Amino acid sequence: VPLRRGLGDALKQEHDLTLGDYGVLSRLAEQPGRRLRMSELADAILQPRSSLTRIADGQERRALIVREPSAEDARGAEAVLTKAGYAAFRRAQLTYHRGIRERFLARLSDEQIAQLGEAWAAIGDSGR
Amino acid sequence: VPLRRGLGDALKQEHDLTLGDYGVLSRLAEQPGRRLRMSELADAILQPRSSLTRIADGQERRALIVREPSAEDARGAEAVLTKAGYAAFRRAQLTYHRGIRERFLARLSDEQIAQLGEAWAAIGDSGR
DNA sequence: CAAGATTGACTGCTCAATCTTT
DNA sequence: AAAGATTGAGCAGTCAATCTTG
Numbered sequence: 196v197p198l199r200r201g202l203g204d205a206l207k208q209e210h211d212l213t214l215g216d217y218g219v220l221s222r223l224a225e226q227p228g229r230r231l232r233m234s235e236l237a238d239a240i241l242q243p244r245s246s247l248t249r250i251a252d253g254q255e256r257r258a259l260i261v262r263e264p265s266a267e268d269a270r271g272a273e274a275v276l277t278k279a280g281y282a283a284f285r286r287a288q289l290t291y292h293r294g295i296r297e298r299f300l301a302r303l304s305d306e307q308i309a310q311l312g313e314a315w316a317a318i319g320d321s322g323r
Numbered sequence: 324v325p326l327r328r329g330l331g332d333a334l335k336q337e338h339d340l341t342l343g344d345y346g347v348l349s350r351l352a353e354q355p356g357r358r359l360r361m362s363e364l365a366d367a368i369l370q371p372r373s374s375l376t377r378i379a380d381g382q383e384r385r386a387l388i389v390r391e392p393s394a395e396d397a398r399g400a401e402a403v404l405t406k407a408g409y410a411a412f413r414r415a416q417l418t419y420h421r422g423i424r425e426r427f428l429a430r431l432s433d434e435q436i437a438q439l440g441e442a443w444a445a446i447g448d449s450g451r
Numbered sequence: 452c453a454a455g456a457t458t459g460a461c462t463g464c465t466c467a468a469t470c471t472t473t
Numbered sequence: 474a475a476a477g478a479t480t481g482a483g484c485a486g487t488c489a490a491t492c493t494t495g
Binding site: 232233234237244245247248249252265268269270271272 | 476477478479480
């Protein structure tokens with residue numbers, strides 16, 4: 196709980212991003228073409244579609260992403276990471292990883308970290 | 324993230340309590356006299372004082388706690404768990420523990436659970 | 452003025468209802 | 474009718490400002 200809060204505060208202060216924002220950018224950044232349908236993106240980050248819509252609204256206003264209507268299925272839209280969006284992600288990633296390190300990993304032994312990794316995998320990942 | 328969400332949803336649906344509510348009840352229940360100053364309670368559950376005030380507002384309306392002005396320092400107030408509040412906590416605890424078991428512990432080996440416990444202790448607890 | 456606590460205003464998230472395209 | 478997506482309304486949590494007592 197304080198880990199999440201700490202990370203969120205740092206992202207907010209240094210980059211004006213929420214954890215939800217970070218999740219979206221992070222997922223898009225790792226896609227081939229840096230694009231994904233809204234629906235799949237929502238599932239990927241384990242958020243309700245409506246939450247993704249809000250997040251995307253904000254990010255589109257800030258030109259971190261653009262929405263393009265899907266080519267062959269006009270119901271869907273695709274979120275595409277812009278160049279600025281990718282750059283913002285790379286910057287935020289530094290803060291994020293530093294936060295994890297400082298608030299979490301630094302207090303554990305190498306062995307414990309490895310064990311945690313396995314436990315995490317057993318549960319089913321999902322959390323980047 | 325989905326663990327917290329799942330737990331929160333279950334508590335909400337079955338007992339109409341948030342995770343914040345649960346934290347307060349849980350902390351009060353383990354105090355001698357089932358009472359604690361607002362300020363200490365806020366620190367104990369790692370929440371800002373203002374957040375605790377909101378939670379306590381709701382719980383006092385539902386008669387799960389009462390607020391009493393502190394005996395020798397009239398600045399402070401004490402939150403006291405009522406009989407109904409304690410009963411509500413005991414019921415919610417079943418849901419909470421079941422949630423942890425199902426969503427988390429059931430997927431890990433006994434050894435992994437023990438290792439996690441140690442890692443958790445190394446980080447510094449704080450999370451009941 | 453410090454500490455304890457509360458309030459006003461705002462943000463982020465979520466559900467249920469809705470709109471559009473298949 | 475079902476899938477993709479958005480919108481309206483409401484809630485939990487938070488900060489900064491405020492009130493009160495020591």
